[in-house]
Amino acid sequence: MSAPRPYTLIAEVTHRCPLACPYCSNPLELVHDELSTAAWERVLEDAEELGVVQVHFTGGEPLARRDLEALVGKAHALGVYTNLVTSGIGATRERLAALRDAGVDHVQVSIQSARAERADAIADYQGHARKLEVIRWVRELGLPLTLNCVLHAGNLDEPANEIDELVALAEQTGADRLELANTQYVAWALANREALLPTREQLEAAAERATHHKQRLAGRIDVLFVKPDYFGTTPKACMDGWARRFIHVGPDGRVFPCHAASTITTLSFESVTDRPLAQIWHNSPALEAFRGELWMPEPCASCERKDVDFGGCRCQAFALTGDAGATDPACERSPHHHVIDEARLSRGRSARGLLRRGRSSARSREAR
């Protein structure tokens, strides 16, 4: 089939990051090779040519790349809306000013919690105070701001989950948006699932507070509550469909449909160091694999929701069933749905500590 037009490029420019969030979306095997400035500029040009109108500079920590200003400038010159997705660590006021002047349209800063001590414990890094400073600079420089916080058992605890505090922080800091994103259980989050899974009651309490604030702040702050995957009856419309609207390019130039797809070891993803982005987008076998509907098994093939959720997440299907072409087990119609029920029951059972990237545990040593 002919490839659809992509609208968004996710430029994962590096996997380097000083933090070690236990739900990090980077792969367990972090990539150390990085494209040159010129190669990234070519990616931006080719993506725009394919139809891309938004780019997200993300990582790792994108500020770890010294040429970020140049890449932002390139995207801006191409007329592409430019989002910077950062932990804030590594930012200085001067650098943020330079990025603004280079054409950044919007900055998203992630925090780990509304509470300083807890935030530093979650990230395993003393960074919360610095983040608050960075957030202030972003606003002083007149840059639109999104605050992002990933939600899990560590900040959805009772009696008072952190939603009210996170919203208060968004209001105080003058954020335009607040993204309350429930953990998606792929990559590191899957490895730490037993410790991160909240209870259904915790989620419902959080959703109730988020809805309350969303209505209260309508038109002023956009409050987004990204639903969790293990508590519903149908899966999410992952990436709006495989290799359909989003192009994800990793640090080494490999082209994916999303940030987690490198976990699907049965597919081999091509790199822009081997052939141009447009060719890869149009006919790379890995991107063609799950485009459209022809690949779908039952129960998806005859389901009325197949053009709504596209059969769910391929990475989750692979991680939980070993078959990337299976119906997402998050769907209650999946023959594998019991693994989701079992996972929920395993909540809190882990005997070991959290696995963290770049920190000394057997797994992260292996991942280095």
Add this chain to the structure above:
Amino acid sequence: MKPKLAAKVRLKHDRHDDQWLLLYPERGQVLNATAAAIAQRLDGTRTVAAIAEELAREHGAPVAEVEADVAALVEQLAAKGLLA
């Protein structure tokens, strides 16, 4: 009130499908020709009535009708937090 697009919003002509897009953090929406003509004028220097008059004159359309379009778009954008 002189409506103005928020700082985070970019109005962009899309060379691929020859249409106007309103881009904002992680999102975008396609504007039809009328909405695009209105959005181009949401710069904080003119009232809804003034925009309507200008467009009505340019297109030879009844002012009341155009003004309803302008007011509806302004309301829709404000609800999404896309106005300053």
